[in-house]
Amino acid sequence: MSDDFRVVAEFYASRGGRVAARLLRRQLADLWPDLGRLNVLGLGHAQPFLSLWQQDAALCIAAETRLPADTQHLASATCIVDEQELPFPDLSFDRILLSHALETSASAPRLLRMVWRVLKDDGRLMLMVANRRGLWAHRESTPFGQGAPWSRGQVDRLLAQSLFRIERSSGALWMPPADIRPVLRLGRFTERTGARLAPQLSGVLLIEAVKDVYAAMPTARRAVRRTLVQAA
Numbered sequence: 001m002s003d004d005f006r007v008v009a010e011f012y013a014s015r016g017g018r019v020a021a022r023l024l025r026r027q028l029a030d031l032w033p034d035l036g037r038l039n040v041l042g043l044g045h046a047q048p049f050l051s052l053w054q055q056d057a058a059l060c061i062a063a064e065t066r067l068p069a070d071t072q073h074l075a076s077a078t079c080i081v082d083e084q085e086l087p088f089p090d091l092s093f094d095r096i097l098l099s100h101a102l103e104t105s106a107s108a109p110r111l112l113r114m115v116w117r118v119l120k121d122d123g124r125l126m127l128m129v130a131n132r133r134g135l136w137a138h139r140e141s142t143p144f145g146q147g148a149p150w151s152r153g154q155v156d157r158l159l160a161q162s163l164f165r166i167e168r169s170s171g172a173l174w175m176p177p178a179d180i181r182p183v184l185r186l187g188r189f190t191e192r193t194g195a196r197l198a199p200q201l202s203g204v205l206l207i208e209a210v211k212d213v214y215a216a217m218p219t220a221r222r223a224v225r226r227t228l229v230q231a232a
Contacts, residue, residue: 007142008143012048016177016179019187023191024173028049039058042099044083062078063079064080065101083101084111086117088118094120097126127207127208131201133200133201155205164210169208171204174195
């Protein structure tokens with residue numbers, strides 16, 4: 001497997017990774033509780049989270065942007081894609097989850113242009129991004145320590161430039177990135193306490209956005225009125 005894919009796969013197979021995935025799924029379930037009969041795309045590495053919606057969604061695809069040396073570690077409903085040229089028709093998906101993608105993207109603006117193209121006009125995008133302020137961004141043995149983490153301000157500016165409008169945001173993973181049983185047992189308590197006392201220090205930013213369709217519409221050309229003035 002490629003180094004990036006190995007880190008992601010080994011992390012989510014570990015005890016700490018399973019706990020982190022469970023905490024993240026709980027947050028995602030609160031934000032997107034019912035995606036019945038919708039088309040859902042997980043882009044980046046979203047396999048640990050798509051189980052939330054696979055049973056009810058009309059279509060649920062995991063599009064892996066990291067290239068493994070073999071495919072035995074991929075789930076059955078997974079395809080490998082080039083993030084700069086997504087192989088899906090325009091306006092294909094009602095919901096897109098971007099997970100472990102923005103941090104390692106060769107061109108984040110290009111990636112979001114592709115997302116804009118395949119997302120329906122009334123669809124919703126969920127960004128799961130490593131928080132620059134959080135502890136997880138500094139742990140290279142986890143997917144959140146790969147690539148470049150983001151601050152909330154950076155994500156806000158990127159989305160605005162890419163013609164998306166933020167609808168709501170939250171965080172997750174206040175639990176320290178330590179695969180130690182006593183720490184993992186306190187996961188839910190740590191999440192509640194961290195969200196209340198230090199919301200800016202979450203390990204992960206969860207940001208939901210929609211297309212800013214009006215920003216994408218060209219303004220009408222103003223008619224120019226010419227006035228002829230007779231020379232004296």
